[in-house]
Amino acid sequence: MDTAVSLVELGAVLLCLGVLARLASRVGLSPIPLYLLGGLAFGTGGINPLANIAPFTHLAAEIGVVLLLLLLGLEYSADELVTGLRGSWLAGVVDLGLNAVPGALAGWLLGWGVIGTVTMAGVTYISSSGIVAKVLGDLGRLGNRETPVVLSVLVLEDLAMGVYLPVLTALLGGVGFLGGFTAVAASVAVVSVVLLVALRFGRYVSALVDSPDPEVFLLRLIGAALLVAGVASQLHVSAAVGAFLLGIAISGGTAVNAARVLAPLRDLFAAVFFVVFGFNTDPAQIPAVLPTALLLALITCATKIGTGWFAAARQGVRRLGRARAGAALVARGEFSIVIAGLAVASGHVPGELAGLAGNYVLLMAVLGPVGARFVEPVARRAELLWRRVAA
Amino acid sequence: MTQLPGLGTQQDFTTRSGHRVGVITYRDGRFELIVSGHEDPDAVAASVALTTSETSTLANLLGAPQLVAQLTEQQREVTGVSTWQLPVTRGSPYEGRPLGDTEMRTRTSVSIVAVVRDGAVHPSPRPDFTFTGGDMVVVVGTADGLRAAAEILDNG
Numbered sequence: 001m002d003t004a005v006s007l008v009e010l011g012a013v014l015l016c017l018g019v020l021a022r023l024a025s026r027v028g029l030s031p032i033p034l035y036l037l038g039g040l041a042f043g044t045g046g047i048n049p050l051a052n053i054a055p056f057t058h059l060a061a062e063i064g065v066v067l068l069l070l071l072l073g074l075e076y077s078a079d080e081l082v083t084g085l086r087g088s089w090l091a092g093v094v095d096l097g098l099n100a101v102p103g104a105l106a107g108w109l110l111g112w113g114v115i116g117t118v119t120m121a122g123v124t125y126i127s128s129s130g131i132v133a134k135v136l137g138d139l140g141r142l143g144n145r146e147t148p149v150v151l152s153v154l155v156l157e158d159l160a161m162g163v164y165l166p167v168l169t170a171l172l173g174g175v176g177f178l179g180g181f182t183a184v185a186a187s188v189a190v191v192s193v194v195l196l197v198a199l200r201f202g203r204y205v206s207a208l209v210d211s212p213d214p215e216v217f218l219l220r221l222i223g224a225a226l227l228v229a230g231v232a233s234q235l236h237v238s239a240a241v242g243a244f245l246l247g248i249a250i251s252g253g254t255a256v257n258a259a260r261v262l263a264p265l266r267d268l269f270a271a272v273f274f275v276v277f278g279f280n281t282d283p284a285q286i287p288a289v290l291p292t293a294l295l296l297a298l299i300t301c302a303t304k305i306g307t308g309w310f311a312a313a314r315q316g317v318r319r320l321g322r323a324r325a326g327a328a329l330v331a332r333g334e335f336s337i338v339i340a341g342l343a344v345a346s347g348h349v350p351g352e353l354a355g356l357a358g359n360y361v362l363l364m365a366v367l368g369p370v371g372a373r374f375v376e377p378v379a380r381r382a383e384l385l386w387r388r389v390a391a
Numbered sequence: 392m393t394q395l396p397g398l399g400t401q402q403d404f405t406t407r408s409g410h411r412v413g414v415i416t417y418r419d420g421r422f423e424l425i426v427s428g429h430e431d432p433d434a435v436a437a438s439v440a441l442t443t444s445e446t447s448t449l450a451n452l453l454g455a456p457q458l459v460a461q462l463t464e465q466q467r468e469v470t471g472v473s474t475w476q477l478p479v480t481r482g483s484p485y486e487g488r489p490l491g492d493t494e495m496r497t498r499t500s501v502s503i504v505a506v507v508r509d510g511a512v513h514p515s516p517r518p519d520f521t522f523t524g525g526d527m528v529v530v531v532g533t534a535d536g537l538r539a540a541a542e543i544l545d546n547g
Contacts, residue, residue, distance in 0.1 A: 080396040133397065142398065143415055143425030143435035151396045256418050321433030 006052045013042065013053070017271050028138065029369055030131045032333045033362045035271055039278015040286075040358075057276050062239065064273030065338055066229045067266040069161075069240040072129065072335075073247020074259045076155050078198035081248065084155035091149070091311035092156035098303040100125040106296050106356075112349055115171050119343040122164055123357050124300045128333030129154045131365060135372045136328060146312045146325035153311055153329060161335065162191040162244055168339065169238035172346040187241070194245045202251035210254045218261050240338060270334065277341050277358065285355035293359035301367060304329045320379050327375035331368020336361050401425075405432070422446050448525060450510025455527035458505060458512055462531065474529065475537045476507075477544050481524030484547035491518030499539040501532030 020034035076084075085092075103124030107117035132154060141147055163184065170183035197205065209224050211217040225243050232242025250258055308326030317325065340357030343349045393401045395415065403413025403425070411427035421440060428436035441449065455476045462474040479485060485493055495501055506513045506520065507527040513520065522528075530540050 075397045080394055083394055084396060129397075140435060140438055142395065143401065143403075143413065143423065143427075143438050145411070145427075145433040148393045148395055148401070151398070155396045317433050318431070320431050324434070 002052070006056065009053045010056065013038075013275065014268075014271075017275065021271075028373075030128070030134070030331070030333055030365045031271075032128075032131075032274055032337070033365045035274035036278045036281075036337075036358055036362055039275035040281060040283050042275070042279065057272055057279070060269055061273040061276040061341075063226070064266075064269035064271075065240050065341070066225055066243040067262060068270050068273070068334055068338060069244040070225045070247045071259055071262055071266050072158055072161070073244040074250060074255045074262075075129065075247075076158060077251050077255065078195050078202060078248055081155055081159055081195060082199065084152040085159060088149070088152040088156060088311065091153055091307070091314065092160070094310050095153055095157065095307045096125060096160065098307050099300055102296060102299045102303060106292060107353075110292070110352075110356075112353060115343060115346075116349045116353055118168060118171055119339060119349060119353065120357075122168065122339040123336040123360065124296065124332070126157050126161065126332065126335045126339070127154060127304065127329050128331045128335065128365065128368070129158065131331035131333045131368055132328055135331065135369045139372065141324065141328070144321065144324065145315070146308075146317045146321040146328075149312045149315050149317065150308065150325050150328045153307065159191065162241060162248075163187045165238045165241045165244070165339075165342075166190075168342060169236060169241070172343060172348055173236050174348075187237070190237075190245070194248055198249045198251055202249065205249040206251055206254035209250060209258070214261060217257070221258055221262060222265075238342070240342070273341070274334075274337060277337050277344075277354070280344065281354045281358050282351060285352050286359060289352055289356040289359055293356055293363060296356075296360055297363040297367065300332075300364070301330050301371065319383065320376065323375050323379035324372070327371045330364065330371050332361055332364035333368075336364075424449070447509035451507055451525065451527050454510045454512065455507040455529065458507060458529055462504065462529065466531065471533055472531060473534065473537065474504075474531050475541070477528045477530055477537075477541050479522045479524060479526040479528060479544055483522075483524065483544055485522050485544060486524045488522060489518060490516055490520040490522065493543055495530075495540055495543065498543065499532065499536040501530050501536040501540040503528055504531050505529040 016038055017031075017035060020038055021031040024031040024034050100121040104117050104121035106124075107120030110116070112120070132150065136142055136147055136150065166187035167180055167183045170180055209217070209220045211220060225246055228242040228246045229239035230242075232245075233239040247255075305323070305326030308324075308329045309322040312322040312325035336357060340354060340361075344351070344354045393403075395401055399415060399417040401413055401415045403411050405411050409429060409432060411425075411432050413425050415423040415425060415438075417423070420443075422443070424439045424441055425435045426437045428434055459474050459476045466472050466474060490503060490506075495503055503516060504514070505528075506516050506522070507529065508523070508525070528544065530537060532540065
């Protein structure tokens with residue numbers, strides 16, 4: 001009887017998500033904001049709380065994070081990461097400085113302590129590589145000259161996650177400043193070693209999981225990912241980072257196949273993860289944090305546009321292309337929620353953080369694609385206006 | 392060559408007319424031909440997805456004229472002789488038959504100096520060289536001979 005109810009509830013939730021995702025793709029938006037809203041509606045304090053499926057959704061959400069990070073690692077080869085680091089490190093530093101600071105300031109001013117400050121810095125820093133890549137593809141901008149610039153900024157954010165997440169996990173685990181410092185050193189070392197291994201011995205790691213049989217391949221991949229994530233979690237390095245590093249270590253054709261095999265599973269479990277985040281956010285807190293979220297959204301739209309403008313200008317791209325690069329980077333999504341989710345789950349930050357982060361991502365996941373679409377006419381008009389004023 | 396992290400690679404160049412022309416090679420093996428607009432050379436005005444066979448057709452179309460231009464340049468001194476490129480169309484009587492069957496030299500006194508296929512040049516083809524539809528035949532001869540050669544390749 002209990003199982004039957006759980007199945008019905010889970011089925012209903014997933015069906016709802018399917019309808020929402022269809023709706024989002026119709027209007028050309030990311031489904032993430034709608035998943036979050038769906039979670040809000042069905043969660044704590046929502047219109048129709050579903051309690052029976054909590055044991056499943058809890059674990060499924062964890063798996064969702066592991067798969068999100070595994071696929072993030074698979075997305076770029078070690079070679080691309082190293083080239084990106086060499087070619088665009090300055091753009092990466094500007095990106096970090098401009099976009100982490102507004103979040104950090106917000107966390108600090110709201111009195112959420114060191115952990116809240118570090119969490120919010122991560123939430124506003126990281127662009128959604130999923131949304132950005134999709135928007136660039138949909139708008140036919142993959143051949144544009146600013147596109148490699150945009151992608152290399154995403155690559156660097158990707159690498160930065162490899163260092164940031166262990167630090168955040170260490171802080172959430174209750175270590176002091178010294179412990180945090182050790183965590184930084186350790187994670188930089190680990191990321192470097194994994195990169196080196198992936199560059200030199202990537203094919204051996206790939207051979208461990210590779211198989212021509214899709215079924216065997218899938219089971220080995222998921223098995224390896226969960227095992228590595230679990231061990232990493234035991235060692236207090238965060239499950240997500242373990243999966244991410246495994247993704248980097250798998251390379252070449254194996255990585256391409258793995259990404260193809262895992263993408264549907266990632267979509268399923270990540271959707272559950274976003275819903276669970278919505279579940280755990282109390283809708284009653286939203287009105288209070290809405291002004292802050294709006295302000296933060298406006299500021300960090302501007303800072304991301306600044307980042308893209310700067311990075312594209314360094315590659316000799318003209319003004320219109322620079323504006324496009326900036327607007328493309330605005331979208332925040334899955335990884336901001338991953339970061340906020342980690343912090344909220346630990347209980348070391350106030351519940352409002354979930355509300356603020358959720359609200360913020362709702363705004364940015366919608367503003368990003370819309371901005372990317374309308375940046376060209378706006379930039380053209382601005383340029384005309386500028387010329388008229390100058391003349 | 393520019394890397395497109397997560398997607399593949401892109402190669403491009405800027406033409407004298409100010410257009411950026413290039414090819415994106417995706418990791419999964421797809422190709423895309425890109426051409427930039429004039430006003431905004433950073434943006435792509437057209438991108439065309441190409442299959443492997445379509446890329447070789449395009450390479451043929453672009454490769455044969457270049458060979459002809461080179462040969463024309465070399466033969467400028469010899470009056471009365473010129474170089475043409477003639478297609479072996481799908482449905483041509485010589486599609487799938489060896490070059491010797493055309494008896495081109497005997498019938499028109501025209502020489503077949505090369506065949507361009509899939510963008511690659513096959514110089515001085517032997518009589519047993521077998522034509523396939525889409526080949527570009529580079530021939531050298533007098534104007535009358537060349538017209539006759541074109542007729543032979545089209546209608547036998």
